[in-house]
Amino acid sequence: MKEIGIALLGLGNVGLGTYRILADHARDIERRLGAKVRVRHILVRDGGRSRPEDVPAALITRDIGAILADPEVAMVVEVMGGLSPAKDYLERAIASGRSVVTANKALLTAHGEQLFSQALARGVDLHFEGAVCGGIPIIRTLREALASDRVSSIHGIVNGTTNFILSAMADEGATYEDALARAQKLGFAEADPTLDVGGMDAAQKLCLLASLAFAARVSPSEVHVEGITSLRPVDITLGREAGYVLKLLASARRQPEGLDVRVHPAFIPEASPLADVRGAFNAVLLQSAALGASLFSGLGAGSLPTGSAVVSDIIDICRNLLAGVSGRLPMLCSPYLQEVPRIPASDRRGPYYLRFSVSDEPGVLGRIATVLGEKGVSLASVIQRPSRPEDPHATIVVFSHSAREHDVQAAVQWIDALRSTRAPTQVIRIEEGPAVLRG
Numbered sequence: 196m197k198e199i200g201i202a203l204l205g206l207g208n209v210g211l212g213t214y215r216i217l218a219d220h221a222r223d224i225e226r227r228l229g230a231k232v233r234v235r236h237i238l239v240r241d242g243g244r245s246r247p248e249d250v251p252a253a254l255i256t257r258d259i260g261a262i263l264a265d266p267e268v269a270m271v272v273e274v275m276g277g278l279s280p281a282k283d284y285l286e287r288a289i290a291s292g293r294s295v296v297t298a299n300k301a302l303l304t305a306h307g308e309q310l311f312s313q314a315l316a317r318g319v320d321l322h323f324e325g326a327v328c329g330g331i332p333i334i335r336t337l338r339e340a341l342a343s344d345r346v347s348s349i350h351g352i353v354n355g356t357t358n359f360i361l362s363a364m365a366d367e368g369a370t371y372e373d374a375l376a377r378a379q380k381l382g383f384a385e386a387d388p389t390l391d392v393g394g395m396d397a398a399q400k401l402c403l404l405a406s407l408a409f410a411a412r413v414s415p416s417e418v419h420v421e422g423i424t425s426l427r428p429v430d431i432t433l434g435r436e437a438g439y440v441l442k443l444l445a446s447a448r449r450q451p452e453g454l455d456v457r458v459h460p461a462f463i464p465e466a467s468p469l470a471d472v473r474g475a476f477n478a479v480l481l482q483s484a485a486l487g488a489s490l491f492s493g494l495g496a497g498s499l500p501t502g503s504a505v506v507s508d509i510i511d512i513c514r515n516l517l518a519g520v521s522g523r524l525p526m527l528c529s530p531y532l533q534e535v536p537r538i539p540a541s542d543r544r545g546p547y548y549l550r551f552s553v554s555d556e557p558g559v560l561g562r563i564a565t566v567l568g569e570k571g572v573s574l575a576s577v578i579q580r581p582s583r584p585e586d587p588h589a590t591i592v593v594f595s596h597s598a599r600e601h602d603v604q605a606a607v608q609w610i611d612a613l614r615s616t617r618a619p620t621q622v623i624r625i626e627e628g629p630a631v632l633r634g
Contacts, residue, residue, distance in 0.1 A: 196225065199513050200267040202236040204259075204284055205275030206246065209298055209325065210237070212502025213274055214250060217509070224506075228513055236262045238284075240275070259284050263291050270512055273297040274325075274505060282306050289313045289321070294521065296508040298325030298501055303527075304399040304415055311528035320521050322508035327400045328353055328477045330500030331493045332507070336481075337407040338524045344483040346408040348448045348630045353400045355475035355495045356384045356391035357423050357443040362473045365431045365441065371424065383475050383496075393422035394458045397445045404479070405447040405456055406527050411535035413447075413456055419540035421459035430550060430621060433578060433592050434462045439548075440470040444626060453536030455543065462548055462625045467632050480631065488633030541601040546575065546625040548594055549603075551610065552618035555582040555589040559615045563591060566613075570606035572598045588617040594625070 203210050217224070217232055225231055237254045239246075246255060259280075262268055271288035273281050273295065281302050288295050289310070297303065303310070303326055314321040324334045328351075337346070352358050356378055363374035375392065378384035390396045398418040405413045423443055431441050439462035448455045463470055468490050472478040477495025482488055494500040515521055525531045553559045564574060578592040595603070607620045 197230040197517065198233050199230055199269050199516060200233050200235040200265070201270040201272055201509060202238065202262045202265075202268045203234060204238045204271060204273045204281070206237050206239050206250065206255075207274070207276070208498040209501045209505065210274040211247065211250070212498030213272065213505045216499065216502050216506045218249065220506075224510060228510055228517070230513060230517060232509060232513060235265060235268055238262060238275070259287065263287060263293075269293060269516055270509065271295050272505060272509060273299060276301070278302055278305060282310070285310055286313060289317050289319055292317060292319060294320040294322075294512045294516070296322045296325075296505055296512065298323065298505055300326040300396075300399045300403060304402045307403075308412070308528045308532070311526040315522065315526045315528060318521050320512050320515055320524070321526065322512060322524075323403070324508050325501045325504035327403050328479060328491075329355075329493065329495040329497060330503045331477060331479065331491050331495065332504070333404065333479050333491050334407065335507070336491065337404065341481070341483055341486065344485045346449070346481055346483045348482040349401070349404050349408055349446060349479060350469060350626070350631050351401070351404065351445045351477070351479040352442050352469055352472050353404075353445045353477050353479065353495065354391055354397040354443060355477060356388060357394075357397070358472065358477070359383045359475045360392070361423065361426070361431070361441055361443065364426070364428050365435070366473075368428050368432075370428060371426060392424055394420040394443065397443060397458045401445040401447060401456065401458060403527070404445075405454065406532060407525070408447065408481075409449055409454060409535060410525075410531055410533055411454060412532045413454070417456065417537055419457045419459065423460055425621065426460055427621070429590070430548070430623060433550070434548060434623070437576070437594060438465050439463060439625065440465055440467070441623070442469060442472075444469075446626070448630070450538060453538045455538040457540060457543070460623055462623055463631050464627050469631060480633070482630050482633065541599075541604070543600040543624070544597055546595050546597055546627065547572075547603050548621075548623040548625055549592065549607065550621040551591040551593070551616065552588045553591060554615040554617060555587075556615065559589070560591055562613060562615065563593070563610055566609050567593070567595070567606050570602045570609070572603055572606050
């Protein structure tokens with residue numbers, strides 16, 4: 196039986212999961228592929244560290260040159276993460292005529308177009324299913340299954356850390372700080388969770404999804420990004436009373452004037468299929484012209500879920516190698532990608548949740564309502580809560596009718612400057628259109 200040699204760059208969680216899937220499912224893979232996949236090398240940064248017993252020591256190397264000098268290595272699989280030396284290693288692998296697989300979303304959003312262009316020019320494949328949403332086959336869906344369709348919107352819960360934290364706050368009334376500490380203890384959050392809780396991890400993933408769905412260049416610097424660090428249990432409770440669930444939502448929409456691409460906390464209706472996505476799970480809700488609504492959900496991270504996505508890419512490229520073809524799927528570079536105008540975040544229209552912390556005195560609500568009205572923000576409903584021993588300030592919550600982001604922010608800036616305002620206003624957007632309700 197024909198054998199295809201590969202090299203793994205990295206043996207962390209994803210690298211080990213990839214290796215074990217290849218080993219444990221070897222016979223199934225052989226039957227499906229008609230060939231054996233053999234791991235010939237595993238590159239690590241620290242050659243002196245102890246390794247799991249099921250990983251042969253003879254495979255371990257620190258020398259990328261030895262890997263690229265091995266003529267039996269037909270594919271290089273990067274699961275080491277980071278920008279350097281991963282970028283250099285992939286460029287060298289592509290230049291040597293090897294197809295590559297990566298699960299590195301940060302690398303692809305920073306240098307992806309360059310890498311894809313090099314792969315296209317060299318006539319090799321570059322696959323990246325593991326870079327977004329772990330084992331959920333969302334990249335393959337956009338690259339292949341929906342190739343004949345026209346995607347109009349993407350709404351996703353694409354970061355398991357933040358979804359775990361928000362689920363703990365909603366289900367148990369945990370504070371943000373306590374929920375984060377628990378996520379870190381259980382391995383759902385990094386020691387430094389900034390990329391996750393700040394929204395940038397979700398923004399990187401959304402860039403890849405939007406680039407595929409809309410054939411458009413989308414970089415993180417063009418995405419409006421807000422994280423979850425300012426959210427409090429009271430926001431979740433008040434939203435639930437109004438029939439909403441709070442999520443960190445990654446969304447991209449195709450509109451006549453351009454693309455609207457955003458990551459931020461949002462209230463979504465309890466009836467939305469995304470509202471039931473809890474814990475460390477991810478989900479992506481697509482709306483397309485022919486298929487309509489389609490929902491993809493599953494574990495968005497972890498050794499085996501992400502490893503399964505990496506192995507699916509390995510198998511796909513092996514099929515190409517056996518057939519003597521490459522470049523069957525679109526590369527995220529010219530001529531596939533186009534320049535598409537962006538819709539400024541300030542032009543967003545929709546309802547809002549506004550929580551004001553104010554002095555407990557007469558006339559405060561009237562002043563707030565006046566400012567909102569003058570800025571063109573119409574009130575749909577109002578909740579007032581007096582001061583309490585644990586909170587010396589009164590709380591006023593406004594659910595608005597559809598309003599323009601610029602007008603809402605202008606009103607909030609004015610209200611926050613009032614003498615009676617005791618803390619910055621909490622602003623949370625409400626997404627309740629048909630795009631988040633179908634599934």
